[in-house]
Amino acid sequence: MLPRYSYKMAIRWKEYPTQGLHDELMRGGGRPRDAARFLCQHLKHLSDDELQAHKAAAELAIRVMGITFTVYSQQGASIDRAWPFDIIPRIIAKSEWDSIEAGLKQRAQALNMFIDDLYHDQRIVKDNVFPLEILAGSKNFREQCIGISPPLGVWAHICGSDLVRDKNGKVYVLEDNLRVPSGVSYMLENRQVMKRVFPELFQEASILPVDDYPSQLYDCLAAISPRPLAQPEVVVLTPGIYNSAYFEHAYLAQQIGAELVEGRDLVVGDDDCVYMRAVEGLIRVDVIYRRIDDMFLDPEAFDPGSMLGVPGLMRAWKKGNVALANAPGAGVADDKVVYSFVPQMIRYYLDEDAILPNVETYLCADKKQREHVLAHLDKLVVKPANESGGYGMLIGPQATRREREHFAKLIRKDPRNYIAQPLLTLSTAPTLVGDHVEPRHLDLRPFILSGQKTYVTTGGLTRVALKKGSTVVNSSQGGGSKDTWIVDSEGA
Amino acid sequence: MLSRVAENIYWMARYIERAENTARLINVTSNLVLDLPKTVTFEWRNLVDITGYSTLFDENYTATDDRSVVKFLVGDFRNPGSVIRSLDSARENARTIRDIIPREAWEQINHLCLRCKGTLQLGLSRQGRYDYLRWTILGTQTITGMLAGTMNHDAGYDFLRTGRNLERADMTTRIIDVRSANLLTEQPTDLAPFENIQWMSVLKSLTGYQMYRRTMQVPVRRPDVLKFLFQDKRFPRAFYHAVCEVESCLRDLPRNDGPLRLITQLQRLVSDSKPERLSQVELHRFVDELQAHLAEIHDQISATYFSVALPATAQG
Numbered sequence: 001m002l003p004r005y006s007y008k009m010a011i012r013w014k015e016y017p018t019q020g021l022h023d024e025l026m027r028g029g030g031r032p033r034d035a036a037r038f039l040c041q042h043l044k045h046l047s048d049d050e051l052q053a054h055k056a057a058a059e060l061a062i063r064v065m066g067i068t069f070t071v072y073s074q075q076g077a078s079i080d081r082a083w084p085f086d087i088i089p090r091i092i093a094k095s096e097w098d099s100i101e102a103g104l105k106q107r108a109q110a111l112n113m114f115i116d117d118l119y120h121d122q123r124i125v126k127d128n129v130f131p132l133e134i135l136a137g138s139k140n141f142r143e144q145c146i147g148i149s150p151p152l153g154v155w156a157h158i159c160g161s162d163l164v165r166d167k168n169g170k171v172y173v174l175e176d177n178l179r180v181p182s183g184v185s186y187m188l189e190n191r192q193v194m195k196r197v198f199p200e201l202f203q204e205a206s207i208l209p210v211d212d213y214p215s216q217l218y219d220c221l222a223a224i225s226p227r228p229l230a231q232p233e234v235v236v237l238t239p240g241i242y243n244s245a246y247f248e249h250a251y252l253a254q255q256i257g258a259e260l261v262e263g264r265d266l267v268v269g270d271d272d273c274v275y276m277r278a279v280e281g282l283i284r285v286d287v288i289y290r291r292i293d294d295m296f297l298d299p300e301a302f303d304p305g306s307m308l309g310v311p312g313l314m315r316a317w318k319k320g321n322v323a324l325a326n327a328p329g330a331g332v333a334d335d336k337v338v339y340s341f342v343p344q345m346i347r348y349y350l351d352e353d354a355i356l357p358n359v360e361t362y363l364c365a366d367k368k369q370r371e372h373v374l375a376h377l378d379k380l381v382v383k384p385a386n387e388s389g390g391y392g393m394l395i396g397p398q399a400t401r402r403e404r405e406h407f408a409k410l411i412r413k414d415p416r417n418y419i420a421q422p423l424l425t426l427s428t429a430p431t432l433v434g435d436h437v438e439p440r441h442l443d444l445r446p447f448i449l450s451g452q453k454t455y456v457t458t459g460g461l462t463r464v465a466l467k468k469g470s471t472v473v474n475s476s477q478g479g480g481s482k483d484t485w486i487v488d489s490e491g492a
Numbered sequence: 493m494l495s496r497v498a499e500n501i502y503w504m505a506r507y508i509e510r511a512e513n514t515a516r517l518i519n520v521t522s523n524l525v526l527d528l529p530k531t532v533t534f535e536w537r538n539l540v541d542i543t544g545y546s547t548l549f550d551e552n553y554t555a556t557d558d559r560s561v562v563k564f565l566v567g568d569f570r571n572p573g574s575v576i577r578s579l580d581s582a583r584e585n586a587r588t589i590r591d592i593i594p595r596e597a598w599e600q601i602n603h604l605c606l607r608c609k610g611t612l613q614l615g616l617s618r619q620g621r622y623d624y625l626r627w628t629i630l631g632t633q634t635i636t637g638m639l640a641g642t643m644n645h646d647a648g649y650d651f652l653r654t655g656r657n658l659e660r661a662d663m664t665t666r667i668i669d670v671r672s673a674n675l676l677t678e679q680p681t682d683l684a685p686f687e688n689i690q691w692m693s694v695l696k697s698l699t700g701y702q703m704y705r706r707t708m709q710v711p712v713r714r715p716d717v718l719k720f721l722f723q724d725k726r727f728p729r730a731f732y733h734a735v736c737e738v739e740s741c742l743r744d745l746p747r748n749d750g751p752l753r754l755i756t757q758l759q760r761l762v763s764d765s766k767p768e769r770l771s772q773v774e775l776h777r778f779v780d781e782l783q784a785h786l787a788e789i790h791d792q793i794s795a796t797y798f799s800v801a802l803p804a805t806a807q808g
Contacts, residue, residue, distance in 0.1 A: 241588050250591040260591060265494050269802050277495040277800035279647060280746045 084480030103355030137416035145329035165427035214255035232286035268312030459484035505655030507582035661734035715768030
């Protein structure tokens, strides 16, 4: 007699190749990590058909929930694409996460103190911890912000720091995004999808929830309102529907109950207060969660050609009549050269050692380090100081000779603008590819809110490179995402 | 509610209504032409006159046959009142307020717009025209129904209904004006039997035939049709009804003094009028007057709600 389930099981962990790298779920040899055991057990018992049905259910949920990101088509009109999503979650044990969380809080605190110091006394420069040359060459230092004291002394209210693991499993901070970090809406939506696809696993294990982010975000924003109101007027400022993160802007506005505004909806009066144009008339705005870059914020103060901004906004902000999150000028710390000084900042401002290490970074501005970089271009990753989204990088080991020569020229021409790091072999996690699982590289972007208290998302957005062997996780370049589970296996 | 959002909702509704009205007008006309005696040549160009884009038409078309007119009114992107251009404008307005209107309504608008563009050749052919336009009308009605059934009936919905009804009232006057003037310019006695079917076609352009029969319970004659189309309180496409809809929307909105004053003036003007007694010349003048009122109401709504500016004292 045939067994009842005679069809093929999709996942055989014994055959899963960890390739000598650190895998988030598997130790190798078919043995799962402790926190991932319940998941691996569950997946092992799913047949091909069941696994595909789960995948289809996730895809349907994504379509129904309207999770999209925007890409640009040739006609200039934008198209929304469904967000590529892998149904196998990434798991981190709560015990490990606790220390990562402490490290992120420490980092955000030091970064905010650093920004505040730079726009006031510049003690860190005077005490020779942070070189004046680096500050002088910073593209995101805003002279307009000197002497301004935003509420609570906080500049970067929302920070997204990218974490990676090397092949030994050690966690490093790869970069800090302090301008307009995005991705948190996908973290929230991924969880909603997973609850629909694997409800039984959420009952079985203690998977910590992520859903309180919107209310934390609202509290963080409301706390910096210049008017002490029970319900200050908070708005989300978006560049508009053609921005690739528009979905997130609309989503967050809706989640925190804020109006989603564009620059043309706002106006600054000669009382230097900000108002929004509404059918009720002009309504005073207290807090702006802005999702447009500094340079486009206010055509009077920055780029006069900006159509996205609000004339006079900086005036209103400087007078303390409106709060901006993140504050203008916060991006000064969103610089890969400044990044390399974060461990020193932590020691300088907090008198603590950094809990989370940086990736080893060579500054091309320093002659000795520059020579080292130029001599080892075939082994290093070279990044411009101020780009994001994986643009303008050289991945030395994969580059052609001509590309390396080109970068050598760029570095010699503008050494301040380049840093180099060893090529990390990022950790992997099992990812559904067709009808089986394969390891794919990933990173993690937790979000840190700084206000009266510091809050870190439970986990964050796990971004995964869907192409075999690729370490580029950006959604614009073929990346997808996974849900991130912080699992309390001791408590369970 | 943000002014920009209110304005987008308002225009979205106007464009959807415009697309539907134009589609109805063409379908009914096509049907009427088949019933006319062979000795009469029907002037398709009248339809262009109804929409008010005669100059644009003359600049781009030499022939005034049904093909040219239908191409201009349905598929010509240069014509701001054409079906596909109206749907495209509705879609562009809807796109920027996707987070405000229900998702399925946005999808329907998007789908309708893409389908109408994609199957345009069918709509321009004599055989395919009827189905194409019927499908379009059904599509716009679906949107209207979805919005009624799934959108919060809040200020946004008031702007939606305001836009729809102003557009509707405007179209009703245009159809009455042009159609009655051009029904049969000279009415030789041998064409008398056809007078009836032409007034029926006026009613049908506004899907009013059945409702006219139920409400008026008299034959289809000029004085009664005019009375019905201008003054009926219950027929959705009657001018008076549409104006009352706008009034009820405005009552819900803040700062409504200016627009309400104008709308009540217009209501009084219509209910005090005696359209059944108007000669053709007087009728034309009356329609002009109503249209001027509608334009003024639009301007007032726009100034009050859409172009909110700093008060003089706070001007930067």
